[in-house]
Amino acid sequence: xxxxxxxxxxxxxxxxxxxxxxxxxxxxxxxxxxxxxxxxxxxxxxxxxxxxxxxxxxxxxxxxxxxxxxxxxxxxxxxxxxxxxxxxxxxxxxxxxxxxxxxxxxxxxxxxxxxxxxxxxxxxxxxxxxxxxxxxxxxxxxxxxxxxxxxxxxxxxxxxxxxxxxxxxxxxxxxxxxxxxxxxxxxxxxxxxxxxxxxxxxxxxxxxxxxxxx
Amino acid sequence: xxxxxxxxxxxxxxxxxxxxxxxxxxxxxxxxxxxxxxxxxxxxxxxxxxxxxxxxxxxxxxxxxxxxxxxxxxxxxxxxxxxxxxxxxxxxxxxxxxxxxxxxxxxxxxxxxxxxxxxxxxxxxxxxxxxxxxxxxxxxxxxxxxxxxxxxxxxxxxxxxxxxxxxxxxxxxxxxxxxxxxxxxxxxxxxxxxxxxxxxxxxxxxxxxxxxxx
DNA sequence: AATCCTGTTGATCGGATGATCTATAAATCT
DNA sequence: AGATTTATAGATCATCCGATCAACAGGATT
Numbered sequence: 001x002x003x004x005x006x007x008x009x010x011x012x013x014x015x016x017x018x019x020x021x022x023x024x025x026x027x028x029x030x031x032x033x034x035x036x037x038x039x040x041x042x043x044x045x046x047x048x049x050x051x052x053x054x055x056x057x058x059x060x061x062x063x064x065x066x067x068x069x070x071x072x073x074x075x076x077x078x079x080x081x082x083x084x085x086x087x088x089x090x091x092x093x094x095x096x097x098x099x100x101x102x103x104x105x106x107x108x109x110x111x112x113x114x115x116x117x118x119x120x121x122x123x124x125x126x127x128x129x130x131x132x133x134x135x136x137x138x139x140x141x142x143x144x145x146x147x148x149x150x151x152x153x154x155x156x157x158x159x160x161x162x163x164x165x166x167x168x169x170x171x172x173x174x175x176x177x178x179x180x181x182x183x184x185x186x187x188x189x190x191x192x193x194x195x196x197x198x199x200x201x202x203x204x205x206x207x208x209x210x211x212x213x214x
Numbered sequence: 215x216x217x218x219x220x221x222x223x224x225x226x227x228x229x230x231x232x233x234x235x236x237x238x239x240x241x242x243x244x245x246x247x248x249x250x251x252x253x254x255x256x257x258x259x260x261x262x263x264x265x266x267x268x269x270x271x272x273x274x275x276x277x278x279x280x281x282x283x284x285x286x287x288x289x290x291x292x293x294x295x296x297x298x299x300x301x302x303x304x305x306x307x308x309x310x311x312x313x314x315x316x317x318x319x320x321x322x323x324x325x326x327x328x329x330x331x332x333x334x335x336x337x338x339x340x341x342x343x344x345x346x347x348x349x350x351x352x353x354x355x356x357x358x359x360x361x362x363x364x365x366x367x368x369x370x371x372x373x374x375x376x377x378x379x380x381x382x383x384x385x386x387x388x389x390x391x392x393x394x395x396x397x398x399x400x401x402x403x404x405x406x407x408x409x410x411x412x413x414x415x416x417x418x419x420x421x422x423x424x425x426x427x428x
Numbered sequence: 429a430a431t432c433c434t435g436t437t438g439a440t441c442g443g444a445t446g447a448t449c450t451a452t453a454a455a456t457c458t
Numbered sequence: 459a460g461a462t463t464t465a466t467a468g469a470t471c472a473t474c475c476g477a478t479c480a481a482c483a484g485g486a487t488t
Contacts, residue, residue: 047475058475060436173392174384185349199375235466273466
């Protein structure tokens with residue numbers, strides 16, 4: 001038994017990584033593994049299962065995190081961190097570019113960031129758990145992205161209909177729902193959501209009579 | 215102790231309902247309570263907590279359900295049952311009515327059925343858990359509601375753009391997302407989603423050049 | 429090579445949890 | 459009213475889970 005005599009000690013992330021890592025690195029390894037693990041099985045996943053997956057003792061986890069909640073907090077931070085690029089607000093309001101192009105650029109970048117197993121599922125798990133971070137994120141998104149977007153649309157809308165925040169949320173929700181279908185409900189869907197996003201944006205702009213070049 | 219000598223035996227759901235109920239009724243009471251309970255705390259909610267909320271012993275639950283999974287299965291059935299009215303397919307394809315009216319009628323009815331704490335959260339919990347019922351429901355919805363809807367839109371679309379299933383899913387997702395924001399993310403939103411739904415439908419139909427009276 | 433530091437393990441604890449089983453008591457029948 | 463049935467309670471089991479702690483061992487220092 002334990003015929004693991006293959007010594008390729010370096011650059012092997014999962015299987016080896018035997019013992020005595022620098023604390024920073026081990027901590028990172030644990031958090032990374034925890035993100036994947038909890039995204040898969042939910043935040044009620046057991047520390048023993050996570051440890052086994054990491055190839056590490058369960059007790060070691062508590063050497064790096066005082067409680068399981070602390071670990072989950074670290075998972076939240078890792079997942080939520082930098083999910084909203086700070087330059088989006090200004091790019092979205094850069095009126096030297098047509099609004100359609102700005103919207104498409106944003107949603108294609110954004111979807112590539114959030115349409116991932118880890119983000120989608122942990123975001124949903126934490127939302128269901130009522131995590132404060134979740135609501136803060138969405139409020140932030142609303143204020144920093146969607147509301148400025150509403151202003152842009154208002155400035156260009158030529159039809160009689162006036163856009164509202166609820167309209168913008170609806171555009172956003174329709175797009176996000178593509179990822180929900182795929183990663184939460186695990187339904188088949190387009191590999192590349194670009195086309196669906198383009199159509200959603202175009203439908204949206206058409207209603208307010210905003211052309212592709214403004 | 216146990217100064218509960220107030221005998222109003224009938225029609226008091228929660229507080230009293232002391233002992234010796236007919237099995238059918240007790241079972242119903244347990245399932246009803248379990249739906250609310252699991253919707254609140256998730257499917258990992260503890261049987262002891264549920265029992266306490268029901269004012270009943272934990273062991274009693276196992277008299278009605280062999281395992282906790284059986285109970286959850288009963289919760290699924292209760293929640294999923296009759297969430298899709300069988301007459302919607304024909305009402306949605308009744309071409310004697312304008313499509314806009316059909317769509318609005320459907321989504322206002324449907325949203326009133328699904329925009330509820332119990333449905334929204336249990337649907338999401340079961341989806342994350344990978345429950346088969348969840349995918350079956352969505353596949354059913356796609357085939358029985360959304361695909362016929364696509365046919366209706368195709369029949370009336372006058373613009374150059376041809377509608378696709380992905381467009382219909384996007385309309386659907388945008389509307390469902392209203393409920394997700396409210397019940398999963400617990401964000402503030404409109405008390406009555408009717409207006410947002412109307413605008414979503416109108417934006418959708420406008421793109422395909424379908425007027426309010428066809 | 430011996431020493432020291434500390435990352436890691438293995439054993440274990442206390443409480444929680446799903447599930448079981450027997451005794452009790454409420455309702456029904458005769 | 460007494461006997462019978464069975465819904466319910468109470469006690470308990472086996473396991474699981476988060477968390478603790480002393481002992482061990484890898485790796486750098488000297």
